[in-house]
Amino acid sequence: MPAPDRETAGEAATKSGLAPVPGDIGTMRDKRMIAGGRRDLRHVxxxxxxxxxxxxxxxxxxxxxxxxxxxxxxxxxxxxxxxxVTIANAVLKTTAPRPTNPVD
Known part of the structure; x- marks a missing residue:
């Protein structure tokens, strides 16, 4: 998932397909179901x-x-x-990038 430092927890859940999607039409209220996102990513x-x-x-x-x-x-x-997914997104946001050591 690209750019974890600019992404909120809700956006990360949406990209992974774990956010509830409303099925409301007019006055009809329906159950919320997960949908969209990346199907392969959702399996992990x-x-x-x-x-x-x-x-x-x-x-x-x-x-x-x-x-x-x-x-x-x-x-x-x-x-x-x-x-x-929320925890992983928070960890990616807070950890500093590892310095790259040139091979001598």
Whole structure:
């Protein structure tokens, strides 16, 4: 994903296809679903989210909280995947670029 230093968390989620897209038409209100983005890129956070939901100390409380509210499994995995993309975007923003050492 290009230019992480200029990208917000919402933009990163949209590019990865993990942002909710409204399906509202006129007065009709519909459920929000994820759509768009890069399909190949979306598979990576989903696979890592499945592992992170059980083992990651940052994602585990989110998983428990959503399960306690009775949310469906796919919604939980999508929320964990989006939080992982947000965390990765924040890490890319805050870390300084590594200096390149010329080979002697």
């Amino acid at each position: 956070p989903f696979q890592t989210a499945r592992a992170a939901a059980c083992d990651n100390p940052v994602s585990k409380p989110l998983t428990k909280r959503l399960k306690g509210r009775g949310k469906p499994h796919k919604l939980i995995i999508t929320a964990v995947a989006r939080s992982l």
